[in-house]
Amino acid sequence: MKFNIVNEIKLIYTRKGNTEKEVLNSQDATNIFREHFDADQIDYRESFYSMYMNQANKVLGIQKISESGITSSLVDIRIIMQGALLCNAVSFIILITTLPVI
Template sequence: MENVLKVCDVKLTYKTKVKSSERPVIVLAEDVYRLLIDYVYDKEIIQYKECLKLILLNKAGKLLGVAHISEGGIDETSADIRIIMQAAILGNATRIILAHNHPSGSLKPSTVDNLLTERVKNAAKLFNITLLDHIIVTDSGYFSYLDEGRIL
């Protein structure tokens, strides 16, 4: 019984294989879109199923990485706030950008998209992390909450 009462040791490490000077800076929604289309989304499934990604940035806006959060069906995917925040915290991000694709090709955000944006924004604030944008991606364009004045 004595062993059960002991607190576990937790060791935190942060390993990176990329120098800060080599990291791209993300400034505009167009930068995010190019990153997603050129390097992240599989062109063969972008019209097939919805995938939620989280772009992790440091205070200087340099790209720390892109976390795959979830993959779903034709018109929805899971968006667990705890998984999103876990990725942001473990990735040492101070700024984040949500991104997901709409297989339908529609750039109009849904009510669920709007709710997710607000929930992530509020959760991130608790950890002094800023949600910079939520981008909806299609194979022919994007919608940016920031560009449309919907994230303040």
């Protein structure tokens, strides 16, 4: 017996709480990103984050896209765009944390 079955895909976006944080400039974005970092681990390895916003520049959420080695992080643009589409973002800001240059 042969069945032609198509898999159902379920994509979910949930919000924990309701944020009213607004990004008006780069300093606002930096402050919001820093709230989500563990200060003891920010210089430990390279990480890539994306912040999604609505049309009023209110933050919808922050997603960790990747965390890799000390000097590199692999990023798939499809993951960034999937997050933007799931939360109906109008814009997004990306952030890469790296080791400080000494």
